[in-house]
Amino acid sequence: xxxxxxxxxxxxxxxxxxxxxxxxxxxxxxxxxxxxxxxxxxxxxxxxxxxxxxxxxxxxxxxxxxxxxxxxxxxxxxxxxxxxxxxxxxxxxxxxxxxxxxxxxxxxxxxxxxxxxxxxxxxxxxxxxxxxxxxxxxxxxxxxxxxxxxxxxxxxxxxxxxxxxxxxxxxxxxxxxxxxxxxxxxxxxxxxxxxxxxxxxxxxxxxxxxxxxxxxxxxxxxxxxxxxxxxxxxxxxxxxxxxxxxxxxxxxxxxxxxxxxxxxxxxxxxxxxxxxxxxxxxxxxxxxxxxxxxxxxxxxxxxxxxxxxxxxxxxxxxxxxxxxxxxxxxxxxxxxxxxxxxxxxxxxxxxxxxxxxxxxxxxxxxxxxxxxxxxxxxxxxxxxxxxxxxxxxxxxxxxxxxxxxxxxxxxxxxxxxxxxxxxxxxxxxxxxxxxxxxxxxxxxxxxxxxxxxxxxxxxxxxxxxxxxxxxxxxxxxxxxxxxxxxxxxxxxxxxxxxxxxxxxxxxxxxxxxxxxxxxxxxxxxxxxxxxxxxxxxxxxxxxxxxxxxxxxxxxxx
Numbered sequence: 001x002x003x004x005x006x007x008x009x010x011x012x013x014x015x016x017x018x019x020x021x022x023x024x025x026x027x028x029x030x031x032x033x034x035x036x037x038x039x040x041x042x043x044x045x046x047x048x049x050x051x052x053x054x055x056x057x058x059x060x061x062x063x064x065x066x067x068x069x070x071x072x073x074x075x076x077x078x079x080x081x082x083x084x085x086x087x088x089x090x091x092x093x094x095x096x097x098x099x100x101x102x103x104x105x106x107x108x109x110x111x112x113x114x115x116x117x118x119x120x121x122x123x124x125x126x127x128x129x130x131x132x133x134x135x136x137x138x139x140x141x142x143x144x145x146x147x148x149x150x151x152x153x154x155x156x157x158x159x160x161x162x163x164x165x166x167x168x169x170x171x172x173x174x175x176x177x178x179x180x181x182x183x184x185x186x187x188x189x190x191x192x193x194x195x196x197x198x199x200x201x202x203x204x205x206x207x208x209x210x211x212x213x214x215x216x217x218x219x220x221x222x223x224x225x226x227x228x229x230x231x232x233x234x235x236x237x238x239x240x241x242x243x244x245x246x247x248x249x250x251x252x253x254x255x256x257x258x259x260x261x262x263x264x265x266x267x268x269x270x271x272x273x274x275x276x277x278x279x280x281x282x283x284x285x286x287x288x289x290x291x292x293x294x295x296x297x298x299x300x301x302x303x304x305x306x307x308x309x310x311x312x313x314x315x316x317x318x319x320x321x322x323x324x325x326x327x328x329x330x331x332x333x334x335x336x337x338x339x340x341x342x343x344x345x346x347x348x349x350x351x352x353x354x355x356x357x358x359x360x361x362x363x364x365x366x367x368x369x370x371x372x373x374x375x376x377x378x379x380x381x382x383x384x385x386x387x388x389x390x391x392x393x394x395x396x397x398x399x400x401x402x403x404x405x406x407x408x409x410x411x412x413x414x415x416x417x418x419x420x421x422x423x424x425x426x427x428x429x430x431x432x433x434x435x436x437x438x439x440x441x442x443x444x445x446x447x448x449x450x451x452x453x454x455x456x457x458x459x460x461x462x463x464x465x466x467x468x469x470x471x472x473x474x475x476x477x478x479x480x481x482x483x484x485x486x487x488x489x490x491x492x493x494x495x496x497x498x499x500x501x502x503x504x505x506x507x508x509x510x511x512x513x514x515x516x517x518x519x520x521x522x523x524x525x526x527x528x529x530x531x532x533x534x535x536x537x538x539x540x541x542x543x544x545x546x547x548x549x550x551x552x553x554x555x556x557x
Contacts, residue, residue, distance in 0.1 A: 010107040011136060013041065014049055015143030022154040030156060034164035038191070047186025048114045052147055053161035055264075056185050059117040061125050062148040064090055070130055074099050085494050088436025088443070091145035095138050104134040111186070113144065158262060169194030174410045177211040179203050181263060206247030207257040209265075210286060210332055210340070211410035215400060215417035223374040223420075232344065232404055233369040233377055235389070236397045236419055237327055238302050238514070238528070239292040240309070242266070244326055246277050247284040254278050258291070269311045273324040276362040283335050285354065288408075289328040290366070292395065299325070299395040303516035303526050327366045328355055329400075332408060340408035347408065369399055381422060397513065398422045424511040425553060426533060427452065428544045430462055431506040434484040435495045437469065444477055445484040445496065448532065450508055452523075454547045462500055463547055465523045468510060471531030479535065505541030509534035515554045525550055 017037050024030050034053070038046045051057050071080055071094045080097060087093045108116075116128055129148075133141050146152050162180065163173040171194060179201045183190055192198035241261040249255050256278040258267045267274050270291075293300040293308060300322060308314065308322050331339055331351035339347050348368075355365050369387065371377040377399065380387040384396050398421035406416040429450035437446035447469040451462035472480065483498075483506055490497040499505065511533040518526035525547075 010109050011113055011132070011144060012107055012140045013037075014045070014110045015136070015140040017049070018143045018146065018152065018154055019139050021156055025155075027160070031160060031164050031167065034156070034161060035167045038165055038168055043188050043191060044186035045110045047188060047191065048110050050161055050165060050187055051114075051185035052152065053156050054158040055150075055262075057114060057147070057150070059148055059150075061120065061122045062117050062129070064149055066122075066126055066129070067091075067094055067145060067148070070094075070126055070133070071097065073130075081493070085436075085491070088441075088494055091142055091149060091151070092442060094133075094145055095142035098133050098141055100134045102134075105131050107135045107140060108132050113147065114185075117148065165190065165194055169196065174211050177209075177263070177410065181205060181209045181259075181265075204250075206249045206255045206284070207245035207286075209243060209245065209257075209259045209263045211263075212241065212243065212261055212288060213330075213408050213410060213417065214412040215419040216412060216414065218401070218418040218420050220374075220378060220420075226374075226401075228371065228373055228377075230403055230405075231401045232348070233371055233380075233399050233401055234329070234366045235369060235384070236400045236421065237290040237292060237299070237366065238395045238397045239290040239305055239327070241288075242291040242326065243286060243288055243332075244273075244277055245286040266309075269308060269314060270324045271314060272319050273326065273362055276360050279358070279360075285334045286332040287326070287328050287351065287354075288330040288332055289326040289363075292325045292327055293322040294325050295322065298390075299327075301394060301514075301516040302528055303518060324362065326363050328363060329366055330408060343405045343407065344402050345404045377420075381420060394514065396422070421513075424513055424529075424533075425515075426509055426511050427465075427550065428507050428536060428539060429465065429510050430500050430541050430544045431480075431483075431498050431508055432462060432464055432500050433495055433497055434480075441477075444481045446477055446481070448480065448508070450510060451500075452545045452547050452550065453542075454523075460502060460542075463523045465521070465525055465547070465550065466510065466512070466527040466530040468508075468530045468532050471511065471533055472535070476532075476535060500541065502542035503540075505544075507536035507539040507541055507544050508532050509536055515550060517554070523547060523550075525554065 017033060020033055021030055024033065037049065041049070048057070067090060075097050080093070083097060084090065084093045087096070113132065117125070120128060132144055136144060159173060162176040166173050166176045176190070179190065182201055182203055182205050189198065189201045193200050243259040244256070245259065246254065246256045256267070256274050257265055258270055258273060258277075260266050291305070293305045295304060304322055307318060308324060328351055331347050331354055333339055334350065334354060339350060352365055355363055367388065369377065369380050371380060381399050384393050389396065398419065401418040401420060403416050409416065429452050431448055432451045433449040434445040435447040436442060437444055447467060449464055449467045451464045453460050454463045455461055484496055487499045487506070488496045489499045509532070510527070510530050512530040513528040516526045516528065517524060520526070
């Protein structure tokens with residue numbers, strides 16, 4: 001998209017910021033661009049921009065289908081289909097192809113766009129969006145459509161956006177995180193505080209979110225620089241990191257919340273867990289742990305946990321089949337006392353006592369892994385079954401290392417916590433389909449579906465077992481893209497079928513964390529975190545792995 005300079009606070013200025021952020025690779029430069037924008041753009045525009053960066057906007061009536069319907073009224077559908085296939089990004093394709101009509105409305109402000117998208121019904125929304133697209137330039141149209149679909153993909157995390165706001169007042173990102181959950185778009189109180197025009201926003205939330213402490217990845221050869229006696233190890237579980245917080249509001253009613261690692265309130269999807277947390281005798285507390293589900297066999301797989309995630313309502317069948325569970329890692333507060341400044345070993349002792357008193361089958365403590373040397377810990381990591389773990393082995397991702405004296409410090413401080421994940425499994429698979437990527441990758445085929453062999457002899461055929469879109473370098477991406485273009489057998493919209501067979505095909509070495517049974521996949525198997533570890537230019541397609549080998553891995557896990 002072309003860059004443009006605007007002095008007004010309309011949508012075009014926000015679009016210019018998005019455009020520059022999308023092509024700016026450096027973190028510090030992204031931070032500078034956002035901080036300057038927040039300083040120079042008035043309320044409520046900057047607040048809605050902040051909400052866009054932090055995922056705080058939702059427009060249920062603004063769907064991609066509506067955008068496709070609008071462009072179909074203005075252009076030849078066949079031409080649009082060919083262009084979309086080439087560009088690979090809906091917002092960019094529509095922005096470039098939209099034939100604007102003169103004499104319409106002036107460019108809208110960002111606030112006008114957000115408030116209209118929130119309040120306008122489906123019947124009238126299309127006409128309004130078309131008028132905006134007429135009034136905006138190409139960059140503005142692109143930004144509008146990205147905002148509507150929630151697919152910014154400009155390399156800006158919510159944390160980085162909050163850091164940009166904090167920089168305005170010489171604060172740290174944790175200062176903003178501390179008050180974040182008590183605020184809502186367009187964040188007028190927040191900007192007034194960081195600019196020194198108003199006091200710190202009220203943080204009397206009885207069950208607030210606290211910025212989590214994160215770990216650095218470590219490899220076995222790096223352990224030699226650490227002293228084993230200074231660390232404690234515990235199992236790392238394959239669920240999602242959560243924070244459970246319980247307190248009493250001004251009316252003395254018990255409030256219980258479940259937060260994701262990013263601070264999103266996910267309580268609505270887990271009413272069974274919220275009910276268990278909201279005990280009259282538990283008092284106020286906050287703990288850090290792993291959200292899991294239980295099955296008759298023990299801790300469920302991540303695939304089974306996904307049955308409960310991102311649901312607004314949960315059926316009684318799901319509640320009974322996959323009851324939610326927290327495996328606790330840390331105790332952050334208890335009875336209004338902030339425990340985060342205490343050393344980890346003290347917090348751990350308090351956590352074990354708290355969970356024992358709590359006495360619920362919905363809550364337990366992640367066991368410690370005894371070790372005296374790194375070799376002993378390496379053996380436990382390789383074989384959890386021989387080191388005290390029974391039915392839950394499939395849910396173990398590796399081990400966590402935590403310094404005994406580490407305080408609970410928000411963010412990812414160096415030298416305190418490490419995650420040492422188990423070695424991934426690998427399989428040689430054959431490339432079957434490729435799809436264009438998004439954002440910077442919209443010009444490349446970068447999403448790859450791969451398969452393994454099923455059957456024997458003349459009946460041998462490929463069955464898809466997964467999809468990967470990372471793990472390769474930029475150079476390898478260019479090579480894969482070129483291979484796809486030169487070996488296309490068929491096209492299905494933005495997807496290309498890549499020529500594949502026993503005597504012709506590209507073998508990819510796929511690394512993955514684990515396998516689960518899945519009724520949604522034709523192979524009956526779902527891979528956990530698949531990525532391309534290596535392109536096997538040297539290996540004939542017929543020598544790729546088989547579905548039987550994956551089935552055996554699934555049985556042996």
